[in-house]
Amino acid sequence: MKTKAINMVDLKRQKVLIFWAAAITIYGIIFNYLPLAGWLMAFQNYKPVTGLLHSQFVGLAKFKLLFSDVSFLRVIRNTLAMGVINLAVTFFMAILFAILLNEMASKGGKKVVQTISYLPHFLSWIIVTGILHDALSGTGIINTLLLHFGAVTQPINFFAHEKYFWPIVAFANVWKETGWNAIIYLAAITSIDPSLYEAAAIDGAGRWAKIKHVTLPGIKPTIMILLLMNVGNVLNAGFEIQYLLGNGLVQNVSQTIDIYVLKWGISQGDYSIGTAAGIFKSVVAIVLIVICNHLAKKHGEERLF
């Protein structure tokens, strides 16, 4: 009885909230959901000439084509593997960096380091991969160091072996994005009540204890939300970096779904294949986040919805 009464009161008070929610939802329907009519393409032999209404309807043929191709299954594996590795590594590094930066004593040093750390974010992949190629070449810095310290007797041709490819991609991602990704955590750290640190200090907590019991719990909601969001993105492991770093010798492990779609779809004027692959990615993403969101809810953690 009581709850109902409150709900009525709430509803009245929440009028302004409901109005804005409705307005923004209408915006979302127009800009985010209406274009999904384009998903029809996946079930058609879509040609721009005939448009969505008059293109030949082919049912699930495009999906069958995709999933009957062994190389598509292989690119799913590659995408998933790189997506998971990148997620784990970049996540860990960004949090570690944010915390360590926060622990720096010198205010000026902190600012300088942070400013520098996010700069690589503004370099395009083509620049970063160019520099990486240089560093890993036969005469590059890495091989020179390895030879110097006697770790190897012959320079390693890093781009000729499948086993190095995923780690190189992960490293490149860390290199380029750690500082940038850390910004969110740095902002979250600011929301931690300083009195908590003071209380911890009075209780004799050391640096590690403070990090473990104050800083980490303080940014945990942010970590959880970003983790949940990114879990949905594991199939978006990228296109450019693999395209720029890959070559014939490692193409078995380097090709991602996006590269496959470009090769077999877009560059052949076939929009339907790309749309079908996109729908597949969306479905996987939504299933993943629903599962993870459920798990988060079960453990009483911050969740997406």
Add this chain to the structure above:
Amino acid sequence: MDQTSSSFVGFAGLASKNKEATKMKAKRRKKISGADLAFRICNGIFMVLFVIITLYPVLNTLAVSLNDGTDALRGGIYLFPRVFTWKNYETVLSKDNLITGAFITVARTVIGTLLALVMNAILAFIVSRKNFIFAKPVSLFWVITMYVNGGLIPTFLLFKSLGLTNSFAVYVIPGMVSAFNMLVIRTYMRGIPDSLEESAQLDGAGYTTIFLKIISPLCKPVYATVALFVAVGQWNSWFDAMLYNRMASQYTTLQYELMKLLSSVSNQSSSAEAMKNAGEGSVTPTSVRAAATIITMLPIICIYPFLQRYFVTGLTLGGVKE
């Protein structure tokens, strides 16, 4: 903040258990500061290494941008230019329409960032209200948008029929609400104690007042973060200019002009004609790209310190805590 507090309570309990060790306290403190010193040194070394590794590509780009393009083809440029020249910058800065592009880019960055910030903040505020009856469905509605995409052509048709093509609005209207930014703000807002809202309500404040007067002032760090994300996105984007305003050169953007310049000197072409047109100059795609990158980065580097104070110095919420 309840999670933080509860974990901390746990810690406090743990600490009190150790209180019998008080006689060791003096010694321990000394020991801690020893460990502290070690930590500081290690942390310092880590940061120096990190700075070297992340600064290198930027310095390398700077060196390449100041080096003769043809000479740079030979490789081997690391931190300093070998054959110094301003030619690459001259080439970039002499691009036609660059001023128009810069003006539009600044405009879209300012307007786009403001609009996006306001909309995302409002939405985040709405869905972070604990007793708002539609909080969950609205969140879900937006979360889904992160993972679905109708594709290039349907989006193009939509914008065209809304009259957004050949207009400035196409830069600021379509991407206004982003689930990612909304969720980042929402997470932050949820960390703000409910008691603040409750006491304001008792004073008769409506949601508008709560949003403007109570919540938003506390959200400066996260607003700054989101503003930075949106601004950088706006600043760097060119694909929309190419797609929707190709024929409307009055709405060109800085990045689109730079992209056009880059592809005009590009050697990534399979046609002999295009190679011939691109070649025979002292600038190369690599050198022009480097110069364009540095030019693009500069304003961001300049503006960053103003935003930075919101998330490095540890803006305190202490005064408003329960």
Add this chain to the structure above:
Amino acid sequence: MKKKMVSALLLTSMLASMFSGCGKAQASGGAVNEDGIKEFTAFFAVPGSEINDDNEIQQIIAEKTGCKVKETWLTGQTAEEAVGTLIAGGEYPDFIEGGNGSKQLYEAGALVALDDYIDKYPNIKEYFTEQEWDQLRQSDGHIYWIPQFSNIYGQERACTHNDEAFWIQARVLEWAGYPKVETMDEYFDLIEAYNEANPTMADGTTTNIPYTILCDDWRYFCLENAPEFLDGYPNDGSCIVDPDTLKVIDYNTTDTAVKYFKKLNEEYKKGIVDPESFTQTYDEYIAKISSGRVLGMIDQWWDFAYTGEDAIKSAGLDEQGCQYVPLPITIEKGMKNQWHNSGGVLNVSSGLAITTSCKDVEGALQFVNDLLDQDIHDLRFWGVEGEDYLVGDDGLYYRTPEMRKQAADTAYKAAHTCSYSYFPQYSGTSRDGKNAMKSDGQEQEFFDGLSEPIKKCFEAYGAKTYVEMLGTSEKPGPWYPMYTYSNTLTTDTPGGTAWTKMGEIKHQYLPKVVMADDFEKGWDEYMKAYNECKPEDFISEMQTELERRMEEAAKYE
């Protein structure tokens, strides 16, 4: 409430247009501006250089012809994507070059049939022979686009060999006393001998790279298609055509292919082939070429000349003989080589077209016609007399070194030069019978630009140009070149699917074959994977096209 109404309206209108496929075409150009100049728009679905709005030569041409075209180029998209979006939107520029998307434009009905107009414009009419115009007809019997390139007026003026060859540095030939090099074995023997005697460059410290192979993405032709040339066939691209039996042959599996890759494998084991060949990027390859360290490689001239050769010159390495000359190499001695073919190649798969959005088709075509006038053509490809070139007493055009340098400057090009580079144009000899249509065909100009070691090398072989180093062959037959067809294949057909798969497999296995410890085993694995792609599907589609082309040609005999 009002908001909802507006949204609802927007929604309906948007849905309506979205589902109707291609919308109503809107007229876009041919409008006359305040100076009395007609302004057209053009989009080329290829990367290119945009010129400034106040470009000087564009202004001169506008005054002479009364027309001006605002050109835009492909940026950051594939041609198919860009064209697909245009078709979906139903709005086009006046002129368009669809690149790989040309077929789509035709199918969308976006182009104006030109056949009824051609006779009214003498320069356009003259541009192709009747047979060539007929080759351009689409399935509905109409002509929609005009290919812009490789059209030779008068006598051919080719100084450089633009296509593929085995290249070698002039210093290697000089050291060996300019020997006759005819086979692949001789070529590698020479490189090995030179490298043994001179393991470094003139500075004594930089080691040579005897032979490198560019293998980056689509540029892997430097590795894969040599067998067709080594067998003495011309560049049909994707296959060999036997001129006697008129059968399409797969050059990937010939005995010559086995010999070629076996040789590369041996040289790889000897350390002659650069171990980084298969992982290097184009930029790294160009860096190696530019440093003067690479003694030899296979490549097409344009792929390294405007980057690598320029850098060699600017570093002064040209005087050390680090520039490249082509060698007429075949698999056995005494075979006819067809590395260089004379005559233009009519690429019927794309060209300049006029869209249905153009309000003034006749004005547009008049402009195309005017661009082929000799004085306008000179403005496009030589520039302004006195500023960009001078005329000698003999009536020959020439440029001072400063003019040459200025002509290469990116900013100068944008502000001054306007070649309307994707409009129809000629190479060959000017209508005055003396000058070349384009500055790069002017022999004296060309010769003046050569370095001493190259001149010496040419003299030793009795050649004056790169082309004469190889000798010239006539166009082998009316089918030539087959690549204009294979380029248009898509995965809609079994042949196109096989073609794409073959490319994938070759990308992956050819490097492995060259690097294999056991060549025979490596080759067998490659062949097994290759045959799974069903290359026969591809070959049979090529055969069908070959026969179609022969039938078409027979009509004119």
